[in-house]
């Protein structure tokens with residue numbers, strides 16, 4: 001029988017590939033197994049018209065230093081997200097435009113909106129990034145949803161609606177579905193409300209020339225990766241671990257599971273993991289997102305003085321941005337169906353019509369007539385089960401959160417869900433992969 005691998009990494013997303021790279025650099029015999037016929041996981045870049053567009057992760061911003069460094073090292077250039085012009089806000093059938101960072105919702109609403117953002121950031125600063133369950137008043141903060149907190153603390157209906165749109169945009173789920181403590185942790189890990197929401201100086205500041213998936217493709221080219229190998233079971237005993245995939249069984253001294261908890265929950269795990277870990281796997285569902293791209297013969301929104309950025313409670317598209325090519329060769333809009341609207345339109349033709357009508361409400365009737373259109377329903381992807389990220393409902397962080405990174409025998413946990421900085425983002429995926437690799441090296 002051949003020697004077991006020093007480590008087997010499950011999942012060839014950014015997290016798994018960065019973990020494998022670290023281990024390979026340290027001289028370990030490491031291999032990666034991936035369910036899909038491609039690497040990159042929740043990043044997916046493809047040609048549409050004259051440009052390569054991103055149907056998954058796309059933007060990076062300040063303080064996301066790991067992903068910026070990786071891109072530089074791999075020779076993937078970035079360019080600034082277009083944001084010149086006014087933004088659009090549609091609430092309750094009413095459309096307004098605004099120039100600054102905070103939507104125009106009337107003087108009183110605006111005061112309360114700014115106070116709410118300030119308060120959320122102040123509360124988030126009290127959350128220890130690596131131990132959110134130790135936040136002062138953690139149990140009380142974890143006992144309510146974000147919607148519950150907003151209902152108690154924000155009087156202006158319009159201010160509440162704007163914060164709800166921000167929550168959907170940041171987490172891709174409904175404010176009623178997510179723990180307030182988990183949301184505060186997410187804000188803390190990502191740098192605060194405005195850092196996550198804004199373009200210039202925020203998480204949507206830059207895009208990759210040629211698409212984000214290139215990072216994974218270039219990493220994988222230097223590693224041993226087996227595609228089309230969905231892992232069905234992980235077994236371990238005192239001597240070794242075994243990773244059972246559709247392409248056979250691999251023996252390993254250590255295993256890194258670099259995929260969201262909801263996907264691990266579908267595997268056979270033997271022996272049974274400890275109760276907190278088991279609970280966590282079953283209680284961290286994915287958000288729901290469909291990303292929609294429409295290419296146009298001209299940037300009609302720019303001609304109207306609009307930036308292409310839009311927020312809405314009205315149509316299925318909750319959030320939109322200009323998604324034009326870096327060299328001006330093509331003009332496009334990207335729209336996001338988030339939370340409830342991502343599960344309400346499963347039929348592709350009806351969805352396309354509703355998305356284009358929604359973009360037309362925001363930016364003008366020309367939106368109804370694109371040259372090209374494509375959308376990616378992440379909720380229908382068996383290897384992702386949704387996106388952007390696995391989230392915690394009320395009560396989960398304080399009961400099983402501490403199991404998130406706790407190794408299970410020979411098994412270590414990666415994936416952006418386990419990050420302490422920029423959790424949910426590509427940068428967090430890299431941090432988590434590198435941390436899991438460091439654990440494996442320390443365990444030798």
Ligand SMILES: Cc1cc2nc3c(=O)[nH]c(=O)nc-3n(C[C@H](O)[C@H](O)[C@H](O)COP(=O)(O)OP(=O)(O)OC[C@H]3O[C@@H](n4cnc5c(N)ncnc54)[C@H](O)[C@@H]3O)c2cc1C
Pocket residue numbers: 010011012013014015016033034035036039040041042043055056057058059060229230231232258259260263289290291378383384386387388389414415416417424425426427429
């Ligand atoms: C629509 C969308 C937009 C986003 N926008 C942004 C953005 O603008 N900026 C940003 O930073 N982040 C964004 N994100 C989030 C970002 O894409 C993720 O945080 C990051 O890619 C996660 O990487 P990961 O390696 O942790 O997980 P994944 O990329 O999910 O990797 C897990 C891998 O495991 C594989 N796998 C699953 N099941 C099995 C199995 N049984 N056996 C073997 N392999 C398996 C999967 O196929 C996948 O390749 C977005 C995500 C989505 C979906």
